[in-house]
Amino acid sequence: MEYADKVAAVERYVEAFDKQDMAIIRDIYAEDAIVEDPVGSDKHVGIEAVCAFYEGALGSGAKLVLSGPVRSAANTAAFPFQVKMGDMSIDIIDIFEFNEAGKVVSMKAYWGPENM
Amino acid sequence: MEYADKVAAVERYVEAFDKQDMAIIRDIYAEDAIVEDPVGSDKHVGIEAVCAFYEGALGSGAKLVLSGPVRSAANTAAFPFQVKMGDMSIDIIDIFEFNEAGKVVSMKAYWGPENM
Incomplete structure (x- = not known):
């Protein structure tokens, strides 16, 4: 998987929030994807649980603004x-892991109350 | 472990490079620490292997400049x-995982050739 493809996946992720478009989320993630957001919380396992999580997140009206370049090592x-939501802003780092088909199989989000 | 303690560990890590001070590295990491830098490369397992890795890194004269806030979730x-080294600059994201004693047991560095 090329660096440009990983960057494109991240940009589509941002676009999913901009457009509140669940079809993009469903396309980015693998069937067996696991989302842990934030790290340490209960995991969303499998595409249906992942989509249920994002229906809430996208529905909140939250928007994502990248604050630095996408770093890429191996399949990540x-x-x-x-995340901007009204007057609120949260600093987050996400890690995507891709499978051989170029779909995200694991997402981990690093943030806590001190990042709000 | 409080957020401030995690930030302090990150700041001491930056200081270790500034001062080329291996004692700081040895103090930050746990005996059973594992370093994977970049993710996907051979891991440095145990404090002696970790220190051998950093002796090279610190000896190179590389300096670290934070480019955003420390994100904290659970024990991370x-x-x-x-990383600045002469005219070269590399964009990196590191993940520290801390043990109950507040020492770093795992470090993963996310960067690739496109980040140079």
């Missing part, structure tokens, strides 16, 4: 961003 | 930074 993409 | 700290 790591990227810093802010 | 995630932080974006640049």
Whole structure:
């Protein structure tokens, strides 16, 4: 998987929030995807649980703004961003892991109350 | 472990490079620490292997400049930074995982050739 493809996946992720478009989320993630957001919380396992999680997140009106370049090592993409929701802003780092088909099989989000 | 303690560990990590001070590295990491830098490469397992790795890294004269806030979830700290070495700069995201004693047991560095 090329670096440009990983960056494109991240950009589509941002676009999913911009457009509140669940079809993009469903396309980015693998069937067996696991989402842990934030790290340490209960995991969303499998595409249906993942989509249920994002229906809430996208429905909240939250928007993502990248705050630095996408870092790529092996089958991963790591990227810093802010979630903006009204007057609120949260600093987050996400790690995507991709499978051989180029779908995200694991997403871990690093943030806590001190990042709000 | 408080957020401030995690930030302090990250700041001491930056200081270790500034001062080329291996004593700080040895103090930050746990005996059973594992370092994977970049993710996907051979891991440095145990404090002696970790210190051998950093002797090279610190000896190179590389300096770290944080490029965003430290994100903290559960027992982790995630932080974006640049490594500066002469005219070269690399964008990196590191993930620290801490043990109950507040020592780093796992470090994973996310970067690739496209981040240079």
